[in-house]
Structures are given as C-alpha cells and as structure tokens.
Amino acid sequence: MARRTTEHQTRVGPTSPSGRRAGPLDVDAMLADRRTGIIVCCGSGGVGKTTTSAALALRAAEQGRNVVVLTIDPARRLAQSMGIEALDNTPRPVTGVVPSSGGEAGRLDAMMLDMKRTFDEVVESQASPEKAQQILANPFYIALSSSFAGTQEYMAMEKLGQIHRDAKKTGTYDLIVVDTPPSRSALDFLDAPERLSSFLDGRFVRLMMAPARGPAKLMTAGFSLITNSLTKILGAQFLKDLQTFVTALDTVFGGFRQRAQQTYSLLQADGTAFLVVAAPEPDALREAAYFVERLSEDGMPLAGLIVNRASPAPESKLAAEEALAGARRLQGDGSGSVAAALLRLHADQVRLVERERELRDRFATAHPQVPTAVVPALPGDVHDLDGLRQIGDLLADSASAG
C-alpha cells in the first residue's frame, strides 16, 4: 500500500529508489532512431491513443521519416483533416506535412482499419475463389468477422503484418505507427492471434470437421450425443451452418496460424517499440499496469508510458486548503465573487495535480523500469495537423522538462 504524503518528490518506495527509475521517455530519440520500424500504441479506451499515434506519426514524418499510421476509430474531424474519412483499408497520403527545422520532410500516409475487409482479404488470399465465396457468405463467418471479441485486435495485427511485408519489399515506409483498438482488457490485444488459432485448433472445431473429412468412424458416440443436444438447443440449421463454416475455414487454417505467428514475432523484434498510453486516472493507470506486465511477460519491447491529459501544475505554491479558506473569507463579506471563484478554481487545480502525481508515483514505484512522458491537457479537442503538431511538441518537451 502506498504511503500518503504531501511531499511527492521525496516519496520513494522501499524497493525502488528513485535512482533506479527510468526517467523521462525521449520521444524524439525514439523517432530519430532508424532502427525503430514499428510503434504500437496501446492502452484502455478514451485515453487519447488515436491522437497520440497520429501526433507521433506526423512528428516523425516532419523529421524526415516515411511513415504510415494505421488508426482504428479516429474522431471524425481528425480523420477529415488527415484525409481518411473513407474506410477503404488503403493508406492515403496526408497533405500538409512540412519539414521541421530546415530539414527535409518525409511522407505521411494514414489509413483507417476496416476490420471486416481485412478479414475478407485474408480469406480471399488463402482460399480458392470458390471456397472463399462459400466462406464469405456463411452466417458464422459474417458474425465472426464482424463481432468476435478480439477480431479487431487480430485484424489490426494482420494489417500491420501486411503493411510491414509490403513496405519491406517496396521500401515505401520506414516507420509504421499502429493505434490499437480499445480492448476490453489488456489481454485481448496480445491474445487475439493466439486465440484465433487455438479456436481453429480446438477440439470442438476438429470434431465438427471430422465427418466432412471422411470416415464415419470418427463419429463417436460422444460426438453424436453432442450434436444431438446441440440440435435440440440450437436447431439443425445452426449446426449445419457451423459445420459448413468450420469445414470451409479448414482450407485457410495453416495460413492463418502461420501469419499470426509471424506477426507475433514481428512484434517481439527489436525494431518494434510499444508505447502504453494512459490518462492520469486510477482505471486507466491500472490498465496501463496490466499492459506493462503483459508486454514484459511476452518479451515485447516496451519503450515507455505516455500519460495524456495531465492537469498543468500551477507555478505558485498556494495550497488548496489555503485558497479555499481565502475564498470563504471573501464570500463572508459578500464581495469579490470573481476572486473567490478563481481561488476555488485554483484549489481544484492543485488537488487534481496532486492526485494525478500521486497516481503516477504509485505507478512508477511499481514499474520503475518504464520511461514516462507526461502530456499536459489542451483546453480544446485536437482535430487538425496543427493540433497534432502541438501534441508532438508537448510529447517531446516532456523529455527535456523531466
């Protein structure tokens, strides 16, 4: 349990002296390092992953790299400003990229992931046209490809793999930035490829395929008991559709598993940098902690933590309690509503800043090895390249400011 103190600078956990803490995350060094080929931004929903990914991609491009950013569900106006309103699963050039500090700008492409389209493409590339048609029309496939928990995560990884292979062949991009879907839990995103292939390998699926494969001897007594009870519960058509689906998918089996494995190794490779994005709130930081733990368990290269939307710390040292007491005194004599309101605002601000710092400190105590960048909240929403540039500057400033 963390101790509560007011002097945050001196608060150091017994197992993690501040000397061993990783310090700030140097975003510009990461972007400038040509070995960084893939940046994956992950984190829970609503923490600004999409904006962070776009801002990093733009910054890298303006510093001369050739970048493609793969986003999942950008805010409409941000998507418009990047020219990716249409969900066509193809990277589109972003206009308005200007070189920073006299150098030469690279290029920036952006695309929005169409999960179903990506899934369809995989099927089409793996199966004969006839088989593919059969799969694409199956109600189970339709449900699986559009709603299976984890499909979106898997497809984001699949698309990353595709773009990476193409980029390697043609040399179009030297950096791919991926925005991951807001997973229900940290596990979804890393487990998706594994889950999909274990699904295809599952006992039940193999049993479902057995009859179609041939000898009826595989139809054990146990299995007919199952099919009978499933037919009773679900209806015969359900089972028939399922069987057709599983059998048809069998054709693309090997391909799926192999690709999932490839993508997984790609993520583990040195050229990949994972960034965990969070907001300074207990839930978001708890999710961030899960991600950090999972990434290290799976041997994924974690570059750091980005804490978005931090409340800016006031310069002056006026404590919240003192400001509130002052506000009360002012209201007591019936005058000065503006100053009283400002003092209350100040007290709110101080409390927010203290709470956020405490949360970040706890995180750092538990995960001292994670370099962190803290991005102050902007008053407005980000929906153009200027806004992204501003976020990029704040990300980079975080390193120099410490």
Next chain:
Amino acid sequence: MSDWSKVQLHVVTGKGGTGKSTVASALALALAHKGKNVLLCEVEGRQGIARMFDVDPLPYGERRLTTGLPDADGGRGVVYALHIDAESALLEYLSMYYRLGRAGRALDRFGVIEFATTIAPGVRDVLLSGKVYEAVQRNSRNKGAIDYDAVVLDAPPTGRIAQFINVGGEVGGLAKVGPIKTQSDTMMKLFQSPQTAVHLVTLLEEMPVQETIDGIAELKKDRLPVGGVVVNMVRPRDLTADALAAARAGTLDRGAIEAEVKAAGIEVTPTLVDDLLLEAREHAERRALEDEQREVVRGLGVPTYELPRMTGGVDLGALYEFAGLLREQGMA
C-alpha cells in the same frame, strides 16, 4: 416522480473513460428507495463494482451490496450486486433448462462450453444479456430468487451496446428455429419494451458526445428504447458569463483580483496572480467548449442529467452524493 418509474431494466452505457460504472452504481443507489430491491450487474469481467464499493470480488451469484440512498423519511432500500460471466451463465442456463446430465458433461469434455463462451460469435453476448433478462423477469425454475424492482446493468461501451442487447439480430440470425430462437425472441421483447431504458453517459467533449449521437442512432435503428443522457464530470460553474468572457479575452481586472486576494488574507505574489489568471483562462476556454457540447446534447431531445467533476476522485461517499443528484434531477 421519477422520469423512468415504469422502467425495470436500466442499461448504462458510454464511451470508455466517461465513468459509466460510476453512473450505473449511483443510479442503483438512487433507485433503491424504501422497500425496494435493486440489482446492479456487471458483465465485462472487470470487478469494477467490487472495487467501487470496496468489497471482495463478486462471485457469480447475487450478493447484498449495500443499502440505497435514504429517502426523505430515512427509509432505504437494498442494493444487490451480480457479476455475470458467460461460462457460469451457460452452465446455469443448461442446468435450468436441460438438466446437466451426461450431455452436459460431454459438452464440457468436447470443449463446447469453451467454444460457446469465448469464440462462438454473439453467443457470449446472449449468455450475458440472457442472465440479465432472467434477473428482470424471474424464471419460475429459479426457485427462491429475489424479485427486483429494478435492475441496473453496467453495460459494454457505446460502440458495442446495440450489438450487445440486440440478441435477436445476432443469434436469431444464426439459430433460425429451436428453443434458443424462441428465447432470444422473448428477450428482445423485453429489451425493446418501455420496461427497458438504455442510458448513455457522456462528457461535454466532442468525441464522447459524437459517440453518444451515434449510439442513439444505432439504438433507434434496432428499436431499442433510448433512456436519458447523463453528462458526467461537469466543471464547476460559479463564474458569471461576463467573468468567463473576460477571462477568455484576458481582460480580467488584475488589480481588483490582487486586492481581493489580499483581502482574503492570502499573500499576493505576481506568480500567484499569473496562475489565477491563467487557470481562469483555461477554465473559461473549456467552459466555452462544454457549453457548445451541452447545446448539442440538449438538441438530442432526451432527458439529460448532470454530475459534477470530483477533483478528489470518486469514493463511496461521492457515489451517494451522485445518487442524490440523480434523484433530485428526476432520474430515479
């Protein structure tokens, strides 16, 4: 009189990070008037309820959680909690309807339970919402179960909500005949009836408001009843419109503020006054954005409720405070 007195099932959804679990919990406390039993359910497997109410992780089983917000005369109802997971729901379903005998064990042995709950498209959602349905319309097979006056569901986020409760569409499309089909049709009847209300939680920011608009459109498309919009984390509003305008324009009277702060018994430094003016300006800018979004939310034509931002975080006391605010505004 509550705006939703006929509603038995309150589904609370919202974009990630808007605080839908907080709102669902507060709503459950607010609905628990004297003599009423309210069930608060969660389906995402995150044990958010347990954390919020500071109790041990919830099992698959209804637990007495706490008492509701007191009425004017001090009377209060009881809030129960239930954590629903798909696997337990399936096993319960099978034993309730089909008596888990040899077939049930075989289903497990052949990985069907695992298949159904983790992989089979839509089945997971149906199992989860099926249990919610059972809690609202108690099944005669479930002997000795509590009859709830209201059930509050801490539901999946806005992006998935229509899909989550539109079980007719998902499974109905796959199972065209048979008991599952009949049952999902019955469930849909409840979910589409005025006994259900899907409330959306939002912040006064562009993205969450946009997601609320999209969510409402999707609910309407599936003929699911749209409830109210709960605007969460609203900033304090004690500056007048004039002062806000001046703060934005940077024309607040510095001298007057200095004098007042001094009168308040606080040592005035230039840094402090700079801070106050800067904070006022940022606050005013955000307030202007909030007001814009508030207009958009008003334009949706559904009842709206507002909850303030808690700078110290939301603890149990804050939940009761929120419950009181929801009651005052007529949500419960």
